[in-house]
Amino acid sequence: MKNTFSIGGIHPHDNKISRDCAITPLATPPTVYISVAQHIGAPAQPLVKPGDKVKVGQPVAEPGGFVSAFIHSSVSGTVKSVGPRADLAGKMSTTIEIAVEGDEWMDGIDTSDTLITDIPEDNKTTLEKIRLGGVVGLGGATFPTHVKLSPPPGSKCEMLIINGCECEPYLTSDFRTLLEKGEQVVIGAAIIKQVLGGVPCTIAIEENKPEAIDHINEVIARLRKVSPKYDGICVMTMKMRYPQGGEKQLIDAVMHRQVASGGLPISVGAVVQNVATALAVYDAVQKNKPIIDNSVTVTGGCFPKQANLLVRVGTPLSYIIDSLGGMPSDAVKVISGGPMMGKAISNLDAATLKGTSSLLFLTAEETMRKPESNCIRCGKCADACPMGLEPFLLNKLSRINDVEALEDNAAQDCIECGCCLYSCPANIPLLDIIRMGKAEVMKAIKSRQIKK
Amino acid sequence: MSNLTVSPSPHIHSKDSTRSLMTDVVIALVPAVICSVVFLGLRELLVLAVSVASCLLLEWAVTRFMMKKPSTIGDMSAVVTGILLALNVPYTLPLWIVAIGAAVAIGVAKMTFGGLGQNVFNPAIAGRVFLLVSYPSQMTHWEAPQGLFGADAITGPTPLGAIKEGLLQGSSVKDIMAEHGYNYGQMLFANIGGSAGEICALALLAGFVYLLVRRVIKPWITLSIFATVALTSLIFWGINPDRFTDPCFNLLTGGLILGACFMATDYVTSPMSTKGGIIFGVGIGFLTVMIRYFGSYPEGVSFAILIMNSVVPLLNRWFKQKKFGRS
Numbered sequence: 001m002k003n004t005f006s007i008g009g010i011h012p013h014d015n016k017i018s019r020d021c022a023i024t025p026l027a028t029p030p031t032v033y034i035s036v037a038q039h040i041g042a043p044a045q046p047l048v049k050p051g052d053k054v055k056v057g058q059p060v061a062e063p064g065g066f067v068s069a070f071i072h073s074s075v076s077g078t079v080k081s082v083g084p085r086a087d088l089a090g091k092m093s094t095t096i097e098i099a100v101e102g103d104e105w106m107d108g109i110d111t112s113d114t115l116i117t118d119i120p121e122d123n124k125t126t127l128e129k130i131r132l133g134g135v136v137g138l139g140g141a142t143f144p145t146h147v148k149l150s151p152p153p154g155s156k157c158e159m160l161i162i163n164g165c166e167c168e169p170y171l172t173s174d175f176r177t178l179l180e181k182g183e184q185v186v187i188g189a190a191i192i193k194q195v196l197g198g199v200p201c202t203i204a205i206e207e208n209k210p211e212a213i214d215h216i217n218e219v220i221a222r223l224r225k226v227s228p229k230y231d232g233i234c235v236m237t238m239k240m241r242y243p244q245g246g247e248k249q250l251i252d253a254v255m256h257r258q259v260a261s262g263g264l265p266i267s268v269g270a271v272v273q274n275v276a277t278a279l280a281v282y283d284a285v286q287k288n289k290p291i292i293d294n295s296v297t298v299t300g301g302c303f304p305k306q307a308n309l310l311v312r313v314g315t316p317l318s319y320i321i322d323s324l325g326g327m328p329s330d331a332v333k334v335i336s337g338g339p340m341m342g343k344a345i346s347n348l349d350a351a352t353l354k355g356t357s358s359l360l361f362l363t364a365e366e367t368m369r370k371p372e373s374n375c376i377r378c379g380k381c382a383d384a385c386p387m388g389l390e391p392f393l394l395n396k397l398s399r400i401n402d403v404e405a406l407e408d409n410a411a412q413d414c415i416e417c418g419c420c421l422y423s424c425p426a427n428i429p430l431l432d433i434i435r436m437g438k439a440e441v442m443k444a445i446k447s448r449q450i451k452k
Numbered sequence: 453m454s455n456l457t458v459s460p461s462p463h464i465h466s467k468d469s470t471r472s473l474m475t476d477v478v479i480a481l482v483p484a485v486i487c488s489v490v491f492l493g494l495r496e497l498l499v500l501a502v503s504v505a506s507c508l509l510l511e512w513a514v515t516r517f518m519m520k521k522p523s524t525i526g527d528m529s530a531v532v533t534g535i536l537l538a539l540n541v542p543y544t545l546p547l548w549i550v551a552i553g554a555a556v557a558i559g560v561a562k563m564t565f566g567g568l569g570q571n572v573f574n575p576a577i578a579g580r581v582f583l584l585v586s587y588p589s590q591m592t593h594w595e596a597p598q599g600l601f602g603a604d605a606i607t608g609p610t611p612l613g614a615i616k617e618g619l620l621q622g623s624s625v626k627d628i629m630a631e632h633g634y635n636y637g638q639m640l641f642a643n644i645g646g647s648a649g650e651i652c653a654l655a656l657l658a659g660f661v662y663l664l665v666r667r668v669i670k671p672w673i674t675l676s677i678f679a680t681v682a683l684t685s686l687i688f689w690g691i692n693p694d695r696f697t698d699p700c701f702n703l704l705t706g707g708l709i710l711g712a713c714f715m716a717t718d719y720v721t722s723p724m725s726t727k728g729g730i731i732f733g734v735g736i737g738f739l740t741v742m743i744r745y746f747g748s749y750p751e752g753v754s755f756a757i758l759i760m761n762s763v764v765p766l767l768n769r770w771f772k773q774k775k776f777g778r779s
Binding site: 007010012169248252258259260261263331332333334335339340341342343344345346348360362366367369370373374375376377378379380382386387388389390392410413416418421422423425426427431432435 | 455456457458459460461462463464465466468469470472473524527529566567568569570719720722724725772773774775776777778
């Protein structure tokens with residue numbers, strides 16, 4: 001039996017059409033726009049003012065709270081302005097505008113390709129380096145990594161899972177990273193493993209990436225000869241199934257443990273980090289290089305030039321698109337992220353964030369929602385739901401706003417993966433409606449907690 | 453500003469639609485339809501045509517003139533109902549009675565409740581049962597079929613009818629079987645008396661396999677019906693083989709295969725969860741055998757499905773699938 005999660009899931013066509021495109025650095029744009037809200041938690045506080053000269057890797061904003069992260073300049077140049085600017089979602093957030101002049105890096109950042117395989121012993125220093133490097137979870141949630149790696153007292157980590165599933169169709173940046181920077185990813189994993197007390201580490205990769213599986217196995221074998229610190233790291237081949245990369249689903253698939261409703265992964269002894277995050281940890285700890293760039297897949301059936309680009313944080317989307325030949329005329333939707341959970345964007349002046357993993361172009365035919373018809377009670381939504389919920393029921397309860405019944409039927413457990421809406425033959429916008437119901441339940445739960 | 457569409461995720465959709473699923477069911481019924489026309493002759497084709505046409509016309513008329521909504525006949529579900537109804541009646545049934553059956557199936561059992569997805573009872577079965585109690589003589593009148601190629605199809609009553617009648621006259625099951633020359637190979641290959649849907653076991657099973665391969669339905673309801681029928685009749689047959697028919701006979705005769713593969717698996721009127729589906733199947737299987745053994749009608753699949761249809765809402769409430777991370 002192949003390794004996979006136990007409930008629900010779907011098998012969309014994986015459409016990894018950019019899988020053969022090596023990661024190439026994109027030329028630095030003339031101006032970058034660096035938002036101070038690139039992570040979950042409190043926005044960072046700007047450290048620079050207009051007129052300041054900055055170098056690549058220089059902190060331009062500091063954490064605004066415990067759950068927050070440093071933001072660094074991704075270019076060298078002059079700060080033009082610090083103020084509100086529309087982000088990917090069209091929401092205004094404080095943004096630092098920097099006019100690029102040359103490419104001068106901060107002292108102390110190792111920009112060479114030399115591999116550093118020694119794992120530092122002092123966990124405190126390592127964690128501080130991760131914090132100073134502005135490392136956040138790059139799998140989508142952008143949760144500050146140093147916080148995740150400091151489990152609350154009383155909890156015990158038993159396994160580190162490196163998430164290389166990349167179960168969303170189209171996305172290939174993690175796959176390319178595994179192929180091209182496999183050593184760095186494994187060293188990053190070993191560093192995180194060390195911080196967590198030397199727990200076993202599983203690198204989970206889906207079976208549609210056999211080259212990556214072979215390569216990482218080879219890398220691990222090579223590194224084991226260098227240091228015993230690499231013992232206990234292994235690759236697990238996962239069945240291809242969406243949403244395997246979901247944190248709860250992956251823990252279930254790898255460890256056969258289910259995180260309870262409302263619980264954290266650490267409650268079952270798991271810490272999950274994404275492949276790109278492991279690479280960022282390597283850069284921050286071994287090379288003193290904060291997150292100033294990240295790999296972005298630019299793809300779509302209608303997009304003439306598939307690419308995996310290394311993009312400086314804060315690069316305007318329009319600059320990326322123009323550098324690859326401009327918008328395809330038949331694209332009606334641009335998505336930041338994958339087609340299942342990504343966000344549709346209309347503001348192409350917006351700039352990339354640390355967590356921007358992909359730009360996907362879809363045509364009307366590929367993304368059209370067909371008119372809704374009667375529910376035929378086929379149960380396909382319930383079969384597909386990886387949380388074991390009943391979307392057909394939550395849909396009805398949400399429409400009549402029965403918050404109590406919604407909570408009884410676990411609407412708050414919905415991870416918004418989109419499997420229900422994807423599978424509905426009657427084209428009922430299940431997730432759209434359930435999101436509204438879930439929001440009401442969350443509100444009710446929160447107000448109860450405040451009363452206590 | 454750009455003309456880009458912004459909408460919530462997900463941004464892609466599976467290729468399944470109500471229409472594609474129903475079309476798959478129609479395709480799965482094609483072997484049985486061909487088989488029935490071959491064995492019963494062109495008159496069966498006429499019954500099929502009248503049944504499907506009446507179903508479509510009625511659904512169109514109800515949506516257009518009574519509900520004042522866009523017509524829903526494009527979803528193909530009325531075609532499925534029409535074919536199933538035709539397979540459930542004698543090929544000699546007067547066409548006006550076929551049309552009445554279609555009217556009850558679509559008009560009363562389906563559209564009254566709000567159309568596809570809202571009905572409590574399987575429309576085709578509701579139509580058939582209505583005809584059975586309203587026109588009992590026409591519905592149980594079996595004439596020797598000509599067959600397309602003048603095949604040597606067997607005349608006379610359905611095996612289940614023959615058994616019921618023979619038992620009433622005091623014969624034993626074994627004698628009745630011998631008298632009519634029934635054997636199981638014959639039953640598999642459509643060479644027995646009965647309505648179209650009762651005589652094409654292999655063709656129906658082929659369609660069922662197609663539905664499984666296409667992932668239109670899951671096998672649990674059907675398998676639990678078969679298993680329950682086999683097990684229940686095995687017990688009774690083991691106790692008294694002169695009075696009760698054996699499991700093979702019960703599996704191969706009557707509308708069991710059609711009912712278990714195509715009618716009990718109807719999305720709308722079957723439970724949502726696998727657990728619920730298994731209980732549903734057990735209920736249908738058990739009731740079918742009980743009606744066949746002890747009821748006044750020779751065949752009980754239709755009644756069993758209708759009875760179990762009515763408890764589906766309860767099964768949906770009681771048997772839910774396990775939620776992630778909740779024990």
